[in-house]
Amino acid sequence: MILNKKTKFLKTLEFFPELSLFLALIILSGCGSENPTQQVKPPAEAVPVVPDRSAPVVNVSQVTEETRQTYQWYCTQCHGEKGHGNGVNAPHLVVPPRDHTKASYLETRSDEQLFEAIKLGGLAVGRAPCMPAWGNTFEDKTIHSLVSYIRELCDCEAL
Amino acid sequence: MRIGIGVLLLICMSVSPVWAEPEEIEKKGCRDCHRFSSEEKQPARGPDLFYAGDKFHENWLKEFLQSPKVIRKVGYITDPGFPSGNPEVSQPHSTLTHEESARVSTFLMTLHLPDYETGKVDDVPLSKGARAQAKMLFERNFGCIACHEALNLVGKVRGGVSGPTLVDSGLRLKPDWVFHWLKSPEKFLPRGRMPVFNLDDETAIRITKYVLSIRTKK
Numbered sequence: 001m002i003l004n005k006k007t008k009f010l011k012t013l014e015f016f017p018e019l020s021l022f023l024a025l026i027i028l029s030g031c032g033s034e035n036p037t038q039q040v041k042p043p044a045e046a047v048p049v050v051p052d053r054s055a056p057v058v059n060v061s062q063v064t065e066e067t068r069q070t071y072q073w074y075c076t077q078c079h080g081e082k083g084h085g086n087g088v089n090a091p092h093l094v095v096p097p098r099d100h101t102k103a104s105y106l107e108t109r110s111d112e113q114l115f116e117a118i119k120l121g122g123l124a125v126g127r128a129p130c131m132p133a134w135g136n137t138f139e140d141k142t143i144h145s146l147v148s149y150i151r152e153l154c155d156c157e158a159l
Numbered sequence: 160m161r162i163g164i165g166v167l168l169l170i171c172m173s174v175s176p177v178w179a180e181p182e183e184i185e186k187k188g189c190r191d192c193h194r195f196s197s198e199e200k201q202p203a204r205g206p207d208l209f210y211a212g213d214k215f216h217e218n219w220l221k222e223f224l225q226s227p228k229v230i231r232k233v234g235y236i237t238d239p240g241f242p243s244g245n246p247e248v249s250q251p252h253s254t255l256t257h258e259e260s261a262r263v264s265t266f267l268m269t270l271h272l273p274d275y276e277t278g279k280v281d282d283v284p285l286s287k288g289a290r291a292q293a294k295m296l297f298e299r300n301f302g303c304i305a306c307h308e309a310l311n312l313v314g315k316v317r318g319g320v321s322g323p324t325l326v327d328s329g330l331r332l333k334p335d336w337v338f339h340w341l342k343s344p345e346k347f348l349p350r351g352r353m354p355v356f357n358l359d360d361e362t363a364i365r366i367t368k369y370v371l372s373i374r375t376k377k
Contacts, residue, residue: 074352076242077321078305088233088244089305089319123299132302136355 061145063152070142071149078130083153095128103156110158114147181262187253189263192235195270204248205235210347211267213275214336220267223331224260227252230331232320236352241321272346279360280334285368293369301356301366309373322353329371337367 061067072081078093080086083100090097100106106114117125119140121133134143151157184190192205199209211220234246255263285293298304306322316326328337341363344351358366 072242073350074354077352078319081242087321088242089321092308092317092319093305121302123302129299130302130305132305132354133356134354136357 061141061148063145063149067142067145067149070138071146074134074137075146083150093128093130095130097130100150100153101155103154106150106154107156107159111147111151114150115143118143118146179266181259181266183255183259183263184266187255187259192248202237203235204237207347208267209270210272210275210336212269212271213339214333215267215331216333217264217268219331220264221260223252224255224263225257227254230323232324244320275335275339277335279338280364280367284372285365289365290369290372293365296362296366297369303366303370306353309370310375314376325370325373327374329374332371334367334371337370338363341366 071079071083075083076087078085078087078089078097079100080090080097085097085099085102087097098105113125117127117131118138119133119135121129121135122131123129124133138146180195184195189195189208190199190201192203193208194201194203196209197207229250231246231250233244234241234248234250238246238248240246284290297309303309303322303325304318306319308316308318308320308324308326310326311317316324318325340347341356341358342360344353344355
């Protein structure tokens with residue numbers, strides 16, 4: 001059980017190199033804080049860490065007519081023509097395809113998570129293995145635009 | 160001598176070679192849906208047949224043309240009704256007589272892709288363990304079951320319907336064709352609806368053997 005948790009944690013690090021770097025910095029600074037020669041700064045000077053929103057990790061592409069056609073050609077097979085998760089394969093799957101209009105769920109997913117689910121497939125991101133990896137079919141730019149299209153369908157963004 | 164040459168010419172003119180297109184292709188309107196050459200420009204409303212000799216087993220073709228069964232439950236990928244599951248092209252396929260199906264099948268078996276490599280998949284079936292692993296690849300690692308029907312452990316049909324059914328596909332498809340399709344689908348179809356997987360040869364062979372072993376007990 002503990003081993004599983006460790007493995008999952010390591011996998012998370014694998015997919016989020018920024019997180020690895022962040023944790024490494026924390027660990028390093030933690031080691032550094034044990035150095036008796038370093039002065040401890042007073043709490044008043046501590047600056048809260050906030051994400052730098054001026055430089056987002058994901059390069060979100062615009063939704064174009066090509067994006068909509070790509071979604072219609074490939075994704076509708078499972079997710080349905082309007083993204084309700086009711087494509088022709090849906091009744092035959094053990095795990096229902098994601099409803100891309102359901103904001104309450106998609107708000108809990110970051111754009112990076114959606115990007116990786118499309119590119120690497122469901123299994124690689126701990127989701128349903130029915131979702132295949134599309135990384136060899138679409139360019140990253142197309143996948144980014146599909147993420148944007150899903151945001152358009154759910155009329156939502158990551159919280 | 161002249162008489163001999165004349166008789167020979169008459170025989171040649173009266174007997175059609177196997178590669179000659181049988182009249183059923185035109186009479187039955189096969190070109191309304193299928194392309195018999197990569198040069199044909201009309202949009203395909205059914206699977207391309209210009210590599211039918213690489214793809215199909217002849218016996219299956221003969222039987223299918225006489226008693227067609229539905230292989231693609233929601234129609235071919237280009238059918239406007241495909242996304243909604245209500246294909247415009249009626250199914251099952253039109254029926255041919257025994258003689259017609261024999262002529263058409265013989266002709267179809269002469270259609271090949273240039274530079275097509277055979278002998279990629281041997282006849283040795285997967286061991287029980289290797290088959291179980293290949294089933295995992297098929298269902299879990301690559302998610303093929305989402306779009307293709309297969310059989311579960313108790314022989315019940317399960318899986319999606321947007322792709323052609325793979326139940327009894329071993330009777331229909333040649334191993335080398337499945338291998339090449341998995342490796343480079345663009346060689347056959349510029350734009351399918353299936354993901355490209357970029358498989359190594361060994362994985363492609365294992366999945367090919369698994370797919371072709373999905374058989375109903377008869």
